[in-house]
Amino acid sequence: xxxxxxxxxxxxxxxxxxxxxxxxxxxxxxxxxxxxxxxxxxxxxxxxxxxxxxxxxxxxxxxxxxxxxxxxxxxxxxxxxxxxxxxxxxxxxxxxxxxxxxxxxxxxxxxxxxxxxxxxxxxxxxxxxxxxxxxxxxxxxxxxxxxxxxxxxxxxxxxxxxxxxxxxxxxxxxxxxxxxxxxxxxxxxxxxxxxxxxxxxxxxxxxxxxxxxxxxxxxxxxxxxxxxxxxxxxxxxxxxxxxxxxxxxxxxxxxxxxxxxxxxxxxxxxxxxxxxxxxxxxxxxxxxxxxxxxxxxxxxxxxxxxxxxxx
Amino acid sequence: xxxxxxxxxxxxxxxxxxxxxxxxxxxxxxxxxxxxxxxxxxxxxxxxxxxxxxxxxxxxxxxxxxxxxxxxxxxxxxxxxxxxxxxxxxxxxxxxxxxxxxxxxxxxxxxxxxxxxxxxxxxxxxxxxxxxxxxxxxxxxxxxxxxxxxxxxxxxxxxxxxxxxxxxxxxxxxxxxxxxxxxxxxxxxxxxxxxxxxxxxxxxxxxxxxxxxxxxxxxxxxxxxxxxxxxxxxxxxxxxxxxxxxxxxxxxxxxxxxxxxxxxxxxxxxxxxxxxxxxxxxxxxxxxxxxxxxxxxxxxxxxxxxxxxxx
Numbered sequence: 001x002x003x004x005x006x007x008x009x010x011x012x013x014x015x016x017x018x019x020x021x022x023x024x025x026x027x028x029x030x031x032x033x034x035x036x037x038x039x040x041x042x043x044x045x046x047x048x049x050x051x052x053x054x055x056x057x058x059x060x061x062x063x064x065x066x067x068x069x070x071x072x073x074x075x076x077x078x079x080x081x082x083x084x085x086x087x088x089x090x091x092x093x094x095x096x097x098x099x100x101x102x103x104x105x106x107x108x109x110x111x112x113x114x115x116x117x118x119x120x121x122x123x124x125x126x127x128x129x130x131x132x133x134x135x136x137x138x139x140x141x142x143x144x145x146x147x148x149x150x151x152x153x154x155x156x157x158x159x160x161x162x163x164x165x166x167x168x169x170x171x172x173x174x175x176x177x178x179x180x181x182x183x184x185x186x187x188x189x190x191x192x193x194x195x196x197x198x199x200x201x202x203x204x205x206x207x208x209x210x211x212x213x214x215x216x217x218x219x220x221x222x223x224x225x226x227x228x229x230x231x232x233x234x235x236x237x238x239x240x241x242x243x244x245x246x247x248x249x250x251x252x253x254x255x256x257x258x259x260x261x262x263x264x265x266x267x268x269x270x271x272x273x274x275x276x277x278x279x280x281x282x283x284x285x286x287x288x289x290x291x292x293x294x295x296x297x298x299x300x301x302x303x304x305x306x307x308x309x310x311x
Numbered sequence: 312x313x314x315x316x317x318x319x320x321x322x323x324x325x326x327x328x329x330x331x332x333x334x335x336x337x338x339x340x341x342x343x344x345x346x347x348x349x350x351x352x353x354x355x356x357x358x359x360x361x362x363x364x365x366x367x368x369x370x371x372x373x374x375x376x377x378x379x380x381x382x383x384x385x386x387x388x389x390x391x392x393x394x395x396x397x398x399x400x401x402x403x404x405x406x407x408x409x410x411x412x413x414x415x416x417x418x419x420x421x422x423x424x425x426x427x428x429x430x431x432x433x434x435x436x437x438x439x440x441x442x443x444x445x446x447x448x449x450x451x452x453x454x455x456x457x458x459x460x461x462x463x464x465x466x467x468x469x470x471x472x473x474x475x476x477x478x479x480x481x482x483x484x485x486x487x488x489x490x491x492x493x494x495x496x497x498x499x500x501x502x503x504x505x506x507x508x509x510x511x512x513x514x515x516x517x518x519x520x521x522x523x524x525x526x527x528x529x530x531x532x533x534x535x536x537x538x539x540x541x542x543x544x545x546x547x548x549x550x551x552x553x554x555x556x557x558x559x560x561x562x563x564x565x566x567x568x569x570x571x572x573x574x575x576x577x578x579x580x581x582x583x584x585x586x587x588x589x590x591x592x593x594x595x596x597x598x599x600x601x602x603x604x605x606x607x608x609x610x611x612x613x614x615x616x617x618x619x620x621x622x
Contacts (some may be wrong), residue, residue, distance in 0.1 A: 001510075001592045021443045021455060024532040026382040026516050027352035029453045032343035041338035042394040042443055071337040083353040085396065085441040119355045121437065128432065128439035130396040132353055135338075144332060197497050221335040 004088060004118060010099045017112030018083055028114035030134065037175045039077035041067050044085075047126040051185075052170055055090055055093045059185040060129070065105045065209065068133035070189035074206040075142045076198025077135030079191070080231035081114035085130035087121040088127075095144020107190070140199045146260035148203040148222035154282035157190055157197075157258040157271055159213050159236040161244050164252025164292065176205035179240050187256040193274040194258055200267055204260040210306020211250040215282065216290040222261070225287030232281040246294075251306045315429060316397060321410045328392055328423030339394065339425035341445065348448035350388035354379050354398075358437040359569045363481055364495075368405045369412020370496040371440070376416045379444035381500035383569045385517040386453045387447030387509025390427035390502070393417075396441035398432040404476065420502070449506060454515040456592020459533035459572035463513055465593035468501055468569040468582055470547040471522050472555050475563025488549050498567040504585040505569055511578055515571040522561040525570055526593065526600040533572070536598030542606035543592040558603075558610075 012023045019030040019112065033170065045067070047053055051060050063120065065082065070183070072079050084102075104115060112133070149160055166184025168174045169284065190207075203222055209216050219226035230246040239249065258269070271278035292299050330341040335606045342348070355380070358364055362371050376393065383390055383492035395413075399406065417424060425445070432439065477495025479485045498515075508515065514533055519524050522544065530537035541557040550560065571593055573579070603610050 011518055021457070021531075024528075025456045026385045027350045027388070027453075028454075029386070029448060030349045030351060032345075032347060032349050034343075036343060038337045038341045038343050038349070040341060040394060040425060040443075040445065042427045042441070044396045044428045044441070045400070046399075046430050046432055048433060049431050074337045075340065077338070083443055084349060085355045085357075087357070087439060114351060117355045117441070118351045119357050119439075120360050121357055121439065122359055122601040126433050128398060128430075130353070130355070130428070130441040132351075132394055134351065137340060144340075145336045146332070176511045217335075221333075291517055 002221045005180065007095050007099065007118065007200040011113060012103060014103050015113040016105055019081060019115060020112060020114045023115060033136045035211045036143060038133040039072055039137050040132065041071035041140050041230050042130060042132040043067055043071065044106065044128060044130040046128050055185060057097035060106040061098045062186050064129050064131050065109065066256065068131045069109055070206040070208065072133055072135040073191045073194035074258055075185050076119065076138035079109060079135045079194065080111045080129045081134055083114050083132040084116035086118045087128045088118055088124065089121050089127055104195055104246060128303045129258065138198045139194060141180050143198050143201050143204040145203055145205050145218050145221040148218055150224055150226055150282045150284055150286050152202055152261040152263050152284045153280045154215060154226060155260050155262065155267060155278050155280050156207065156234065157276045157278050159234050159239065160255050160257065161239050161249025161252050161255035162236050163187065164249065165239055165242060167242060174203060176242055179302065180238055183255060188203065189256055190258050190281055191302045193271060194277055196274060197258065197260060197267060201260040201272065204258055207255040207257045207259050208253060208279045210253040212290060213306035216305060218259065219284060219290060220260060224284045225289050225290040225291065226282055226284050227293060228282035229293050234277065234280060240298035247302060250306060253306050259274045318406050318410065318429065319570035322603065323423060324474040325417055326424040326449040328425060330346065330392060331423060331425045334426060348453060350383055350386045350448050351443065351454060352379055353443040354382065354443060355403035355439060364600055366496060367406035368562065369415065372409045372542045373416040374414035375440050375442050377498045377500050379442045380420055380502060381519065383444055383446040384500045384502045384505035385515050385569055387449035387506050389506065390420060390422045390444060390446045392423045392445055392467060392592050394425050394443040397427065397429045398439045399429055399484040400432050400438055401434045419585060451507045451510045454509050454512050456514055456516050456529050456532040459514040459529055459535055461535055461595055461597050463572035463574050463595045464591045465526060465537060465539065465595065466571050466573065466578055466589045466591050467518065467545065468504055468587045468589050470545050470550065471518065471566050471568065472499065472560025472563050473547050475552055475560065476555060478509050487510045487553055488533035491549055497567060498565065500567060501569050503562050504582060504587055507581050507585060508569065508571060511575040511581065512571040515569055518568045518570050519564060521564040523601060525619035526547035527616060529570065529572060530595060530601060534542045534570040535595045536600050536602065536604040537593055537595050538604060540604050543590060545588065545590045558613060562613055562615060564617050
């Protein structure tokens with residue numbers, strides 16, 4: 001398969017880190033960061049599930065990297081490198097465009113490809129892509145989903161729902177500005193902000209499957225109840241113009257904002273220093289489960305809280 | 312999807328390592344081993360490509376772990392934990408049997424599940440599974456595929472071709488003893504032997520895609536030529552009984568023996584201490600490429616050297 005040989009040759013160019021051993025060895029060999037923990041995450045993308053078949057391949061590569069780096073961001077970690085699992089379906093033009101996009105994304109985030117695997121998938125089947133990201137933990141400890149305290153407020157680092165609208169645009173269901181499509185296809189992990197917030201939060205996660213489901217996971221992991229005020233959920237100007245309602249926004253997923261619990265009053269300022277607007281959208285208390293209010297009035301939970309596709 | 316909820320609950324039981332954070336966080340947080348490098352590898356298995364659709368799910372789980380641990384073995388590394396990417400196709404009985412097998416395999420190798428992702432795959436499509444294994448490097452340095460020296464002999468740690476025969480048995484093409492089927496479905500990574508050999512080799516890899524192709528990769532990565540004597544390739548008694556010829560054995564793949572270059576004379580004794588029989592099967596010299604001899608007589612290379620499915 002010369003297509004695969006070409007692909008691997010091109011991937012080698014993305015693997016300058018000595019740990020990658022030029023992608024010529026069975027494994028990557030990474031010097032452990034002195035005195036720091038390592039943060040490891042693995043997320044997959046499946047064609048037709050996590051990206052649309054007509055999504056530009058370079059955008060798929062960006063998203064594959066970005067969703068994993070977003071998990072590192074939620075832990076305040078600094079990316080070191082990634083290992084990729086790539087399913088080949090025989091479309092060499094797609095592969096080439098994917099690698100171009102991967103090169104741009106790796107360069108943007110200053111991350112090296114360290115290793116991985118390319119495998120043949122039966123042709124005509126949905127592409128399956130996996131990525132493992134390795135990062136260096138922050139010096140002061142790694143925020144955990146399990147650390148929220150009763151009395152903490154729940155915060156989010158930026159607008160919710162833009163990616164959901166972007167998906168509707170990509171599907172041709174609505175028309176809307178290109179920035180929303182970009183929010184869906186080219187999410188931006190909040191790496192610097194995550195590092196800055198990490199020492200000030202009691203729990204942190206990223207919003208990947210939907211604000212409600214991700215908030216409920218923090219509450220469940222922390223053994224607490226969480227209440228979210230939909231009226232406080234930040235929406236972008238574009239989303240408001242399109243008439244997005246906060247409940248739809250809060251169940252849409254793919255936002256990749258950071259969601260955190262803290263009693264600190266500094267986080268608004270820290271976010272502002274990173275050109276982000278952190279919004280308090282709820283609070284934790286003794287008990288369990290998720291409750292919704294709208295400007296103080298309790299409202300029913302929707303049938304689906306978001307994407308229940310995995311941990 | 313309650314099936315998925317059950318699956319994740321069962322996976323949590325396989326993740327006792329504190330680094331896994333109970334699979335409740337976005338990422339695993341691993342204390343870096345003091346003074347040791349980390350070895351990282353990621354291999355995938357695709358249904359119909361790397362395992363047959365009728366393979367028992369528990370055996371697929373074993374193989375997914377074993378092929379990755381074999382890469383660690385080839386680096387002399389000690390496994391710490393794994394992150395798994397698991398494609399759900401809606402067959403909850405299959406998933407349950409897979410998790411049972413994964414539990415057995417993780418226990419056998421004393422490895423913890425640290426994290427990962429479960430994703431929905433379109434139903435009816437070939438399952439795609441990925442695994443990232445993390446190990447602690449040996450104290451004396453990590454053998455590299457690129458380190459072979461002119462004058463080194465090429466060694467292999469045990470019989471070649473059993474797994475290829477096991478595949479033929481699984482396909483119903485031949486009949487043969489159950490041990491050969493097991494060699495295909497339940498490969499045994501040479502972890503202890505890899506650790507013992509690591510200080511004594513100049514290059515090491517595992518035999519995954521076929522003896523010839525893996526030997527050629529060591530030679531190419533080291534900038535050398537390698538000659539293999541087919542008459543010296545070790546075959547099991549069962550393989551001899553079935554009339555396996557050494558060239559077929561050397562192109563069959565999935566053996567997961569260790570293949571290494573060294574000028575040491577100690578390796579035969581070290582292997583024997585690990586109840587393995589290391590065989591010298593060739594040598595490296597200045598030049599490039601792979602040459603075959605049969606008891607000294609040059610023979611032509613076959614059209615296919617093995618599985619060219621990736622790095």
